[in-house]
Amino acid sequence: MKVKRIGILTGGGDCPGLNAVIRGVTKPAIEMGMTVLGIEDGFEGLVEGKMHELTNRDVSGIINIGGTILGSSNKGDPFHWPVDDGEKIVIENKSKLAVKNYKGWGLDCLIVIGGDGSMHISSQLMKLGLNIVGVPKTIDNDLYGTDLTFGYDSAVFVATEAIDRLHTTASSHHRVMVIEVMGRYGGWIALGAGIAGGADVILIPEIPFKWEDVAEKVIERSTKGKRFSIVCVAEGAKPIGGQIVIQEKDKKRTDPIRLGGIGHLVGKKIEEMTGLETRVTILGHLQRGGSPTPFDRILATRFGTHAIEVAAKKKFGQMVALKGDKITSIPIKDAIRKKKLVPVDCQMIRTAVRVGTSFGNNEITGW
Numbered sequence: 377m378k379v380k381r382i383g384i385l386t387g388g389g390d391c392p393g394l395n396a397v398i399r400g401v402t403k404p405a406i407e408m409g410m411t412v413l414g415i416e417d418g419f420e421g422l423v424e425g426k427m428h429e430l431t432n433r434d435v436s437g438i439i440n441i442g443g444t445i446l447g448s449s450n451k452g453d454p455f456h457w458p459v460d461d462g463e464k465i466v467i468e469n470k471s472k473l474a475v476k477n478y479k480g481w482g483l484d485c486l487i488v489i490g491g492d493g494s495m496h497i498s499s500q501l502m503k504l505g506l507n508i509v510g511v512p513k514t515i516d517n518d519l520y521g522t523d524l525t526f527g528y529d530s531a532v533f534v535a536t537e538a539i540d541r542l543h544t545t546a547s548s549h550h551r552v553m554v555i556e557v558m559g560r561y562g563g564w565i566a567l568g569a570g571i572a573g574g575a576d577v578i579l580i581p582e583i584p585f586k587w588e589d590v591a592e593k594v595i596e597r598s599t600k601g602k603r604f605s606i607v608c609v610a611e612g613a614k615p616i617g618g619q620i621v622i623q624e625k626d627k628k629r630t631d632p633i634r635l636g637g638i639g640h641l642v643g644k645k646i647e648e649m650t651g652l653e654t655r656v657t658i659l660g661h662l663q664r665g666g667s668p669t670p671f672d673r674i675l676a677t678r679f680g681t682h683a684i685e686v687a688a689k690k691k692f693g694q695m696v697a698l699k700g701d702k703i704t705s706i707p708i709k710d711a712i713r714k715k716k717l718v719p720v721d722c723q724m725i726r727t728a729v730r731v732g733t734s735f736g737n738n739e740i741t742g743w
């Protein structure tokens with residue numbers, strides 16, 4: 377039996393390049409004679425039965441557009457479905473509805489574009505009989521088994537531009553500028569943008585920092601006559617012995633924890649310890665919005681076209697992945713084994729240290 381009807385959904389937080397994947401899947405699928413159903417608002421649409429057929433026209437002219445034409449949600453986990461009874465939130469399992477809709481729509485395969493949360497949900501749905509092919513998405517770049525996720529390059533581009541802009545105002549006012557970037561429990565965005573933007577201090581979750589070492593770097597620059605400093609902090613960074621800063625807990629989300637706020641703590645402490653005037657910028661969702669970079673458009677298109685080839689060959693249960701300069705695929709169960717964090721002794725960190733960047737922990741990076 378040939379694969380004739382496929383569904384496609386975008387799960388979790390959005391990122392630039394989702395539309396490029398949708399286009400990369402749909403165009404060749406239609407060319408191969410398949411019908412493509414676009415499921416709306418991620419897994420929420422699979423449970424609630426929200427979908428529409430995608431035509432060539434729907435996916436034309438969208439490669440450069442940010443967000444997702446299908447909509448997304450991080451509250452639609454079929455196995456962890458929040459029901460608000462007016463007094464409290466009760467978590468229910470709605471996976472039977474997801475299976476019912478998948479079967480009712482006559483799907484042969486579902487393409488899931490998402491991060492680790494979506495790949496976890498996919499592996500559970502596969503156990504209930506769904507055929508799934510995954511596409512790795514996230515600005516955080518923390519999905520295991522692929523060298524890169526699409527969306528990361530665009531987020532680093534935005535964060536780098538922000539650092540460039542902070543540089544000029546920092547230099548005019550002789551201030552310390554702290555910028556907090558996203559990334560959850562991984563430091564990839566802070567590391568990429570910090571190196572590209574020439575940050576003086578980069579703080580990432582993988583290297584818990586010492587307040588004294590952060591202050592020392594800023595004071596050292598000041599005594600050398602450099603009258604400003606740029607500190608790039610990942611939202612998941614924390615001082616040795618300290619706690620990660622949580623902005624909010626929301627039971628309705630698949631992952632209830634919303635990070636954010638470490639930047640303010642870092643800014644306050646630097647000002648106290650150095651006496652230098654400090655300002656804090658939290659970059660937030662600007663990193664997720666807008667057009668994908670050319671790199672992400674190409675990567676997303678390569679992922680999408682490869683995903684439909686994998687589906688057509690009925691290699692279900694695979695997630696497409698970048699390995700070196702090749703697009704390949706790996707079992708979804710391997711991709712969710714662990715998170716891809718920044719290795720502390722990697723070349724990127726060494727590179728940054730060689731050009732004088734501090735990671736706020738001289739012991740760990742004191743090679």
Ligand code: F6P
Binds near residue numbers: 515
């Ligand atoms: O996973 C992508 C991401 O942007 C993280 O970097 C960030 O912590 C989180 O999503 C923010 O989620 P939300 O859009 O729900 O606030």
